Amino acid sequence: GSPIDAAFVRRWLDTAATVVEREAAALTELDSPIGDADHGTNMRRGFVAARTAVEQEPPDTPGAVLVAVGRQLISTVGGASGPLYGTLLRRAGKQLGDEPAVSAAQFRDALRAGVDGVAQLGGAAPGDKTMLDALFPAVDAMSKALDGGSGTADALAAAAAAADEGAVATTPLRARKGRASYLGERSIGHQDPGATSAALLVTAFADTARE
Ligand code: ADP
Ligand code: MG
Ligand code: MG
Numbered sequence: 555g556s557p558i559d560a561a562f563v564r565r566w567l568d569t570a571a572t573v574v575e576r577e578a579a580a581l582t583e584l585d586s587p588i589g590d591a592d593h594g595t596n597m598r599r600g601f602v603a604a605r606t607a608v609e610q611e612p613p614d615t616p617g618a619v620l621v622a623v624g625r626q627l628i629s630t631v632g633g634a635s636g637p638l639y640g641t642l643l644r645r646a647g648k649q650l651g652d653e654p655a656v657s658a659a660q661f662r663d664a665l666r667a668g669v670d671g672v673a674q675l676g677g678a679a680p681g682d683k684t685m686l687d688a689l690f691p692a693v694d695a696m697s698k699a700l701d702g703g704s705g706t707a708d709a710l711a712a713a714a715a716a717a718d719e720g721a722v723a724t725t726p727l728r729a730r731k732g733r734a735s736y737l738g739e740r741s742i743g744h745q746d747p748g749a750t751s752a753a754l755l756v757t758a759f760a761d762t763a764r765e
Contacts, residue, residue: 557657559655580750581594634732649664658709683724713756720749721745734746
C-alpha cells in the first residue's frame with residue numbers, strides 16, 4: 555500500500571481535531587450517565603493543544619508527529635483518557651522510530667504496540683467497557699485486511715468499521731475499569747465514551763487515507 559509519512563499523520567491530526575470539536579458535546583453527553591461529563595471537554599482541550607503544537611513546530615517523521623500529539627494529550631488532558639491516549643500515540647510513534655515513511659504493516663505494528671501500552675497502563679482487558687473495546691478490534695481488523703492483501707486505505711477502513719462496532723458493543727457491558735466501574739450494574743445500557751472517541755480517531759485515519 556501507499557506509505558504513511560509525516561504529512562499523512564499531520565492531516566490525520568487536523569481531521570481528528572475537527573471531528574473531536576464537532577463531537578465534543580456528544581462525547582460529554584455519553585460521559586454524563588456513567589462518568590463525570592467531561593470526556594468531550596478533555597478530548598477537545600487535548601486535540602486543540604496538539605494541533606497548535608504540531609502547527610508551530612511540524613515534526614518531519616510520522617513517528618515524531620504521533621509522539622508530539624501523545625505528549626500534548628498527557629500534559630493537557632486532566633482525565634484518565636489523557637495519559638491513556640498519550641501512551642497509545644507515544645508508544646506507536648516510538649515504535650515507528652525516525653523513518654520518514656512507513657508501510658501500512660509497520661503502522662499496524664506500531665498501533666498494536668500502542669494499544670498494548672494502553673492495556674498495560676490501565677490494566678483493562680477486552681470486554682471491560684473501555685476504549686480498548688474499540689482499539690483491539692480495530693488493530694485486529696486492520697491486520698486481517700492487510701493479510702488478505704488490502705492496501706492502506708482499505709485496511710484503515712476495515713479498522714474504522716471494527717472500531718465503530720466495538721464502541722457500539724460496549725453498551726450492554728458492565729464497566730470494570732475507570733469511573734464507570736463505580737456504578738457497577740448501573741453502567742450497563744450506556745455506550746462507553748472512550749470507546750466512542752477511539753472509534754472517531756480510527757475513523758479519522760481511514761478518512762485521511764481516502765482523501
Ligand atoms: P475521566 O474518567 O478521568 O473523567 P475521561 O472522561 O476523559 O476521563 O475518559 C473516560 C474514558 O477513559 C472511559 O470512557 C474509558 O473508555 C477510558 N478509560 C478509563 N479508564 C480506563 C482504563 N483503565 N483502561 C482503558 N480505558 C480507560
Ligand atoms: Mg470523564
Ligand atoms: Mg474527569
